[in-house]
Structures are given as C-alpha cells and as structure tokens.
Amino acid sequence: MGGRGRVLVLVPDLRLPGGVTHYYATVDLDRHPSIDYFYVNSADPETALGTVMRLVARYGRFLWLLVFGGYRLVHVNPSLNARSFYRDGVFIGLARLLRRPVLITMHGWDEEFAREVAERSWLRGFFRATFARVQGVIVLGKLFQERLQGLGVPQSTPFWIDTTVAEPPANPAPPSPVEEACVQVLFMSRVLESKGIFVAMEAVAMARSRLPDTRIVMVVAGDGPDLERAKDRARQLGLEDVLFTGYVRGPEKQRVLAQSDVLLFPTWYGEGLPCVVLEAMSHGLVVITRPVGGIPEVVQPGEHGYLLESTRPEDFAEVLVRVIGDEALRQRIAEANRRAARRFGKEAVEARILEIHASLLGDPLT
Template sequence: MSKVIVMAGTGFDTMGGISSVVKVYRDAGLFQRYPIVYLATHRDGGAAAKLGAALGAYGRYLLMLLTFRVGLLHVHVASRASFWRKTPLFLLAFLFRVPAILHLHGAEFVIFYEQECGPLRRRFIRAIFNGTRRVVVLSDMWKQWVESIGVTTPVHAIYNPVLLPAATDWSARAAGQLLFLGRLGKRKGTYDLVDALARLPQAPQALLGGDGETEQTADYARQRGLGEQVKLLGWVGPEQKAGLLASASIYVLPSYNEGLPMSLLEAMAAGMPVLSTPVGGIPEAVSDGVEGFLVEAGDVEALAARLEQLLSDPALAQRMGAAARRKVETTFASGAVLPRIEQLYQELGYPRA
C-alpha cells in the first residue's frame, strides 16, 4: 500500500480562511494529482461537535501512522486554539519520523506568540516550527517575521490561491454598492467602516457578510444613523458570495491584522477595486493607487476620503478593478500558486501523479 500525504485543517464546510484555501486546492485538482487524505480537525458547532471532530481526526491519523501509511504531513495552522489543536499531529509525526509541513495562516499569530505566550511556550512553538521540514507562510512579511523569531527550517512565502471566475461586465454592477466579507468586529475594521460611511455626504449601500459581532454592528450602524444603508447578510455561502462579488462595485476590508485574506483575493479576481489596509500580506496583493487604495488601520478620515473618491469616480473604480483581476491572473490564481505547493511535495519525495 502506497503512502499518502495527510493534510489537516478545518472542515470544508467550516467558516473561515483555511477552509476557503483548502477548497481551492481540492477544486483546482491538487487532491487528484497527489495521494492526499484530508483530516478535518475542526468544524463549526458546539464544544461537543468540535471535540468530536478533533478526536476523530487524531484517531484516524494515529491508525494511519501505526500502519505506516503516512509519508508526509501538511498542516494548516492559525493561532491560539488552532495551533494547540494541531500540536499532537506534529508531535506524532516527529515520533514516527514523518516529514511535516507547517502552513501558517493566523492573522494574529504575532500577537499570540509575542503577547500571549510566555518564554516556555514561545520556546515550544519554535521547537514545533524547527521540527518540521518546511514552513509555509502567506507573504514575504510573514516570512521575515517567522525567521526573526529563530526558526531555522526553510520558510517559503506562498500566496493563497483563488479560482478565477468568469469576467463580469462593469455595467452590470450596482453603482456605489460596497461589499465587506469576514468576521464582523474590531479586528476586521467593521466599526471603522461604519464611522467612515457616516462621514460621507450621502452614505452608499454597504453589504456586510459574515459572522461575529453582528448584533453589535447593527446597533452601531443604527446609532450612527445608517440603519438603512448598512445591511447585514450573515454568513454567505459560495453561490451567494459569487453573486455579491459579481454585483458590488467596491470591496472594503479595513483590517488591523491579516495573513492574506481570501475574501480580498476573491474580490480582486472578480474585478473589484479594493479599499483596505497595509497589514499582513495585503500590500503584496494591492499596490496603493493601482488595484485599489490602502489606508492605515484606524484612520477613519482617510478611509472615508478614499471611499468618496471611488464612489465619485466610477471610471477610476473600473480601472482599478481591471488591474486587480490582472494581478490575480498573474500572481494569485490557482495555476500560478499551486505549482509552488507541488514543488514542496516533490522535494519531500512525492512526484506528481
């Protein structure tokens, strides 16, 4: 029986960036080209459901190790509970001498490591990183940070991939309609967006899709007199998201921390101009003034000014949206990114099928 690549992360039907990434891997054919067995270590739901998913994944993984079926481990990791939940997978791989890839996604991993972990935990985290054969991060900024904490394992900056949708005629988009997708709350800049909208002479319609602080966001919008303009959609599924990306005219993500957000790349792939912040890997996707605008996180005045500029100049928004799609075609489309993952697999002993 040939050995397999065990890939571990959140379930395919789970909310969040990791599930979006691994679904692109699957849909772009990576699972057909390599003998990948996917283990979902996390799922949405209550504590019992989450514990059941983790224990089930551990049991299946251990059985494969004991029967010598695992040739490579590829784990998608974020911060806090995600990191600790994946730790047993790495420790078992080290015990059974299985090469491992740690694929770091956590937008707040710097905060987790530097502010929330003491010296012993930081030493343990470094040991996990250094016990692997390869570390994958989402941007050059993250590569520099990981190397700066004393990680000596080779670190590769490999962008998140997106599937390129069919091009949308700009005239079919709703004029002045804003779109935000993500977990509502301070980290994603949701309240800053509401404050910026309140500064505009005439607030446009803003569609906010995602879970998180939905009630607080709705209350805040009403307090700012924007109860009619700010529409909360809840978590949107793939079909609804595709429709929103094809119909809105400006994508807004004023985050304080990011890895490389899939929603932003998906908006660019759909041909939308982006208004975001220069955090995480975003500056490697969006050049200020080319594919959109970047403003400092928390600068509500600048956010409002750039919104007003894009709303008042549809031709500029259209040009930026076209530039965003071209950037994805050359740099972030699955055909440009997945060969980098496949190269790692080949270096670690797995030729392409």
C-alpha cells in the same frame, strides 16, 4: 479520508466558514490520488469536554494513519494563535515522533500571542521543538518568514512565499439589482470589531454625507459575534438600507462580488492574507484596507487600491470619497486587479502546492 496517499493534509472541517476552509475547498487537493485531507476539528456542536475527547481521538486516528496509511509527508495548516498553536503543535510533534517530514502553511498571525511565544521560555521551547523543526514552511508574505525565523525556525529551513486562492469570477457577471448610477461598497468578512466593521460603516456614512448626489449602497457579507451590534450601529448612523446578507459562499458569493465596486476592509485583526482581498481583486474591485499581514505583498497602493495605517473612519471616508468620485480611477484599478489576480487562481495555486510537495518528498528527513 484514509487510503494510501503519499501526503496527509490537515485541514479544518470544510463545512466551517473561514479562510483556511475556503482555501482547501477551492483547490480541492484531495481529489488527487496521492493526497488525503484529515479534519482537525468539527463543525458539529459539542461541549468543551466533547471537544477535548474528540481531539484526543483525532490524535489517535492521526497516529494510526501515519503508521498504517502509507503517508510520507504531513502538511499542517496552523495560525500563530493560542488555539492552533497547541492543537497543531501536537500534530507536528506526533509526526516528528514517527519521523514523517512536515510542511506547514502559516495562515494567520496573532501579534499578541507571537510576543508571548517570544517572551515565555516554555512557549518558545514548545515552538522550537515542533514548529521550528519542520522540513518546509509556506508563508503568505516575506514578513512572516522573518518573524518565524526570529522565533527560532532555522535559516536553513526552506521557505516558500505564496498566496491564498481566489475563486475565478463568474462569466458573464450577473446583473446588479440596484440602479447603474450607484456605487456598491462591500464589507465581506466575519463581523468582528477587529475586522473593521464599525470603521467601515462610519466611513460609508461620512462618504454619503459628502456625496449627496451619488447613491452609495453598502453590503455586509458575513456573520459573527458582532453582527447584532453592527445592525444597531447601522441604524444609529442612518444606514437603515445596509444589506446584511449573512455568510455567503459559492454562487451567492460570486454574485455579491460581481455586483460590488469597492472592498472596504479596515482590519487590524491578526490576518495572514485574507482570501477576500484576492477575490475582490479578481472581480475588479478597488481594495481599501490596511497593511496587515501579507496584504502589502499583493496590494500595491495606487495600483490595486489603498493601504491606510490609520483606523480612523475619517481617513477611510476620505479615500472612499476619492474613489467613488473618480470613475476613471476605478476602471484603471479594476483592470490592474484582474490582471494581478491571475496568479491567485485555483490551477496556479494548486500547481505550486503540488510542486512543493514533490520537492519535499524527494528530500531526506533531517
């Protein structure tokens, strides 16, 4: 960090797992001489008091960089949840205090917290003094634009609707370690109940019982607080052969995606636009998920996969059985997804971000 770049991009510590870190590690914007990354948190273990002290120190460092670092634009990457709201709201307020224009990319959305912001006057006031006074907003779907405007972002504020980024698939794809006759179903996410891990496992168990002559392999790629519960549940369901890989990145992540046929992701979490959906599409996987966050902006039902309003395992099992039993359907969706995913590539996303930065650097601060 540091230097005399024109744009300071606030990001999580890139050693951490998660969609935002994946996004900025992939596009690698700070290789440009005009852009620097500033970490808003740390991957190092620390106590609650240590976290507060480090955050205060970061605010001080941030002010110093704005005063002496030559930065003309601040790009903040919040989610609308309690932790990000306060932390990133202060960064936005400090930038506004020093009359630096601010661009935000809203990555995630907690519905319950959004209702609190709308209903509690002091939260709404903080939002309107910070998030609602930025010079531009990137959202992951039209729905988020409408909701932010409903919370107080002016209609006159420029909005851009853009996707997250997907790493391009390895070429050629590595061979699968399981027999060709199998279908590999992938759950790739933090292992949380609200991400749909238990629904996914139950759906796979049901699909196996309905397709006894088809070898269905399930891979769970990720870690999280519900990992041990998920392993216990797999044993209870008779899924002792589920492969739990833990958190994967880089070549290992590419290998897991390349070997899979279906992404099963029954999430009801406060998603923005999960990177895994785009990465699955770029690798030609059939996407079976829910219409959460910005997912409906990129997954057209029947063309790229299936969106289910339900959270019932039976409903996901029914779709899974249909997809597994129809190889021609899988091939058609795979080809459509690879074509659609071209606009999620690193170069395309990077070019759009740089264009947005350039447009705001040329605008007067209001």
